[in-house]
Amino acid sequence: MGLQYLISMNRQGKVRLAKWYQNYTHDEKYRINVDVHKLISSREHRQHSNFVELQDSKLVYKRYAGLFFIASIDLEDDELAYLSAIHLLVEVLDQHFENVCELDLVFNFYKVYECLDEIFLGGELQETSKEVILNRFDEIEALE
Amino acid sequence: MVTTSLKSFIKSVKSSKTIADERSIIQRESALIRTAFKDTHVSHQTRRINIQKLLYLYILGEKTHFGQIECIKLLASPNFVDKRLGYLATMLILDENQEVLTLLTNSLNNDMNHPNQFIVSLALTTLGNICSPALARDLYTDVEKVISGNNNYLKKKAALVAAKIVEKDPDLAEIFEPKVNNLLDCTDHGVLLGALKLVRSLYEVSPDSRSFLVSKIPKVIDILKGLAKDLNPEYAVSGVADPFLQVSLVETLRLIFIDEEHQAQSHKFNEQLHDVLTSITSYANISSSSSSQAKGSSASVLHETVKTIFSIPNLDPALKVLGINTLGQLLSTKDNNNRYVALNTFLTVVDIEPLAVQRHRATIVSCLKDQDISIKRRALELTFSILDSSNIRILIKEILSFLENPVNNDRELKTYIITNVTNILGHKELIPNEKWKFDTIAKLCYLGGDCFSSTIVSQILALVMNIPNNDELKKYIINKLFKEAYTDSSKDGLNNIAVYLAGEYGDLLLGTSLEDGEKITDTLLADFLVGLSHLQNDDPVLVSFILASAVKLSTHVQDSSARSKLKNYIKSKTTSDNLGIQIKATTYLVLFDEPDNIKRGVLDRMPPPVITQKDTVSLTNRAKHNMLSQGDVDKRRGSLSKTEDLLLDLMDDDTIPADTQNINATDLLGDIFGSSGPSTATPPKSSSAKNDILDLFGGNADKPIQSFPTGGIEAFHNDVVRVCFLPKSIGDGQAIIETIIANKTAHQIEGLQLLIAVPKTQKLTMTSISNPVIPPNSFATQDLKIVGNAGSKIKLRVKFTYNSQGVASTEQFDFGQITETL
Secondary structure (H helix, E strand, C coil), X not given: CCCCEEEEEECXXXXXXXXXXXXXXXXXXXXXXXXXXXXXXXXXCCCCCCXXXXXXXXXXXXXXXXXXXXXXXXXXXCXXXXXXXXXXXHHHHHHHCCCCCHHHHHHCHHXXXXXXXXXXXXXXXXXXXXXXXXXXXXXHHHHC | CCCCCHHHHHHHHHHCCCHHHHHHHHHHHXXXXXXXXXXXCCCHHHHHHHHHHHHHHHHCCCCCHHHHHHHHHHHCCXXXXXXXXXXXXXXXXXXXXXXXXXHHHHHHHHHHCCCCHHHHHHHHHHHHHCCCHHHHHHHHHHHHHHHHCCCHHHHHHHHHHHHHHHHHCHHHHHHHCCHHHXXXXXXXXXXXXXXXXXXXXXXXXXXXXXXXXXCCHHHHHHHHHHHHHCCCCXXXXXXECCHHHHHHHHHHHHHHHCCCCCHHHHHCCHHHHHHHHHHHHHHHHHHCCCCHHHHXXXXXXXXXXXXXXXXXXXCCHHHHHHHHHHHHHHHCCCCHHHHHHHHHHHHHHCCCCHHHHHCCHHXXXXXCCCCCHHHHHHHHHHHHHHCCCCCHHXXXXXXXXXXXXXXXXXXXXXXXXXXXXXXXXXXXXXXXXHHHHHHHHHXXXXXXXXXXXXXXXXXXXXXXXXXXXXXXXXXXXXXHHHHHHHHXXXXXXXXXXXXXXXXXXXXXXXXXXXXXXXXXXHHHHHHHHXXXXXXXXXXXXXXXXXXXXXXXXXXXXXXXXXXXXXXXXXXXXXXXXXXXXXXXXXXXXXXXXXXXXXXXXXXXXXXXXXCCCCCCCCCCCHHHHHHHHCCCHHHHHCCCCHHHHHHHHHHHHHHCCHHHHCHHHHHHHHHHCCCCCHHHCXXXXXXXXXXXXXXXXXXXXXXXXXXXXXXXXEXXXXXXXXXXXXXXXXXXXXXXXXXXXXXXXXXXXEXXXXXXXXXXXXXXXXXXXXCCCECCCCEEEEEEEXXXXXXXXXXXXXXXXXEECCXXXXXXXXXXXXXXXX
16 A cells, blocks of 8 residues: 655666655665666657556656656556656646756755655655645745 | 865766766765764754755665764754754654664654644654654654644644554554544545545554444545535546545445445445446546546546445446446557556456456457557456456467567566466366367477476376377377477477477387478487487486486387487486486386386386366466455455455465475376485375385375365365365355365374354354374365355354374464355
8 A cells, every 4th residue: 555665767767766665675775776777768658558567566657858757556556546646746846846857856856855745645645736735835935 | 174065966976977986976975974973063054964965865875874863863953944854864764663763752742742833744744754663652642633633734644644653553543543533524635535544544453443434434425426526626637526535535435345244334335335436437437538637537536446346245237337348448448558457457357257358358368469568467367367168269379479479588477378378278178179288288388398397397298198098199299299399409398398208108109200201210219318418408307307218218119229328328327416316327227128027017107197277377466465455364364255265366376385286296297207306206106016116216205195075175285284175055044065184194194173163143063073083195074064144155264283293283274265155
């Protein structure tokens, strides 16, 4: 149930965002990054589905320009719902950074995490309204 | 030492030209941060920058554990920005197994009671991400307070955190159970998502809460109904009412509705559920003509709905038809995602409605040719699931052409296909005719002979050996397989099969022709055997097979040069450093020149081994997950609906170690030609003439069970016993079941005692056991009579004790695989 991890990496496999919702050792994380990249980057962007199995889990992923957003879920979880959730995350980022690009994520990774934490909590979907999330963001920024 | 800014650090990492450059920059910075953390005189600003850099190192995949304490220090700061950074870093760098987590308790406790909601939110989020059982127990009261408040922004988070807390410590379920009412009354979608997650977690960890949760079904149905009308633009995705919430609602309903213990209670809501599922399905169908985004959203709701329709027993059949048709529509779309998900959902319903799924055969088969491996894998599994005697020819043909396609040259897939096809060929009732069966075997060996496990080799040999000796078909298939191996000797599995058959049936093979018309002569056969050994680099299994074939052929081969080749080969192995092979070679060498009348008894044909019927296996452990994620497997095992039983079967198959999987076939074949060492060699059963010699290698190993009443459903087995249940009569509120307990060992089993429990609503009477002492390779029986409400399922919990070789053992298992109801 819920996400096991959410990773964003570019086509070269450079990780731009990684959030682990389960306990993995340092080495396991490294292994997963490598495996995920190998698997995802070998798939056709347009002709293939957005789902692929990796061992006992299922990766739901989507490519936005040169950046992949990848979520790992249980085999019987609803992949389409999680795909929509990834899309929601990217939409929120896009509006917040006004046309988000890879560099925005690199330099503002801590904001990306905050955004992620407003959508998922402990790997569970928490909020699905773009407006609610963006408003919350503005309020927090006002506090700084 | 002046610290550079985060930005310049990121830039310098990004701009490094080589990997070595990058490493050195990262390592230098990492060392600087480490030193700065130890220095107490570092300015506040620098500390903050260092934590930011630490996070960047974390994203790069560097080790960051040395910063744990520093993060915890930072989050204790009264400054919001520091606190935020501190919590963020803590969530990422710490996990629930870290000792330092206890240092967090105080800060979390303070911050959850903070007047600023954003600070409360930070603390909640952190607790939700790294909740240990100890933190759960220390902080649940704070979470409880927030949940009971009226700030929706915090309530939704607190509900999710509460769900984590009860998962970590199920004893806390009673604290949060009463909160469910209030949460479900909220109209905020975020709070509802949290409430539903809490409901599911409570359901899974706390059986005591279930009755209460079942009573919430009408409430959940009402929310779902209201949602369909509510196109709140804040939540709707392209005109579909909040699909996330819909999915969560349907998922929660499904979980609670299938609870068997409270079926009577939930049954009352069947009609309501039926209505709401129907309306979701038909509503989503209409909108499936709109944009692709809308399609994705409505499709996710549809799939959850269809899964629910099929997992709840006793729903209106019309709804099932609607469900299947909906899936059919999704499968025929061009959208890959929808097709993948539709195939997945079909797999979950195929065992309940096989015929309905059959109707989509053409579409399913066409997915085998898809480009996407995800879709192909699902289609392949589904193809095996719908295979029956009416379509076996066409489906096996498709599967074999899938295997033939070089694009699909993937060892995992190949092994999966080979295992399943071989298992299917062992099922007599599926096979259209024998000729077809063996042509399929030949094709399978040709296409997949490089991926055969020893089990597959034994299974295929068993099928060939079971053809009556005087049947022309036997000659045909032996010749065919030999030709395949002769033409291309690169496939290990095929080689083993050909070598075995050449030895066993040399008389049938000699005199037949190769592809080009060349006769198979003594010399050709001897050269083939000896040549193969050198070619395959002395693989011990193959060498054992060749040795056995060589000695067996000594009764058929007349040509003296061929004989001496075989004999020399055996002789060459008498000094082998593999002791198992050496024992065989030495024995065979003595035997080789013995007169025919002595050899005949020993080297006679093997009796046809028993063909073990095996079910198809699944490609992923989806079934296992399915069951485990629903919580208490043990409790549920006995109370499964029909599909889940089948799924469990698959799961069992997967987990049984290969050597016990098909005792009969493997033991008989594998062991004489013993794989790798003397310890595995076992005398075959019932071959008294051969025992003298064969006893040389391997005296007292276990024998397989000789005769065993058939028809029972295997419920349990280990190395010593096997327990099966054979339903004799079921119906009219009562069932009579025979329990068969078989002794698999060569020693007697004593003091056998069975204790069986049935659900409270049923009554069980047992006859006394036929024999509390089971002789080696024999069995005992005991009859059960179960009386209960007509229509209820048969579920047994069995505990039994026995003594074998002076060791007392106790085993317990649950059994619910009888599909008929009382």
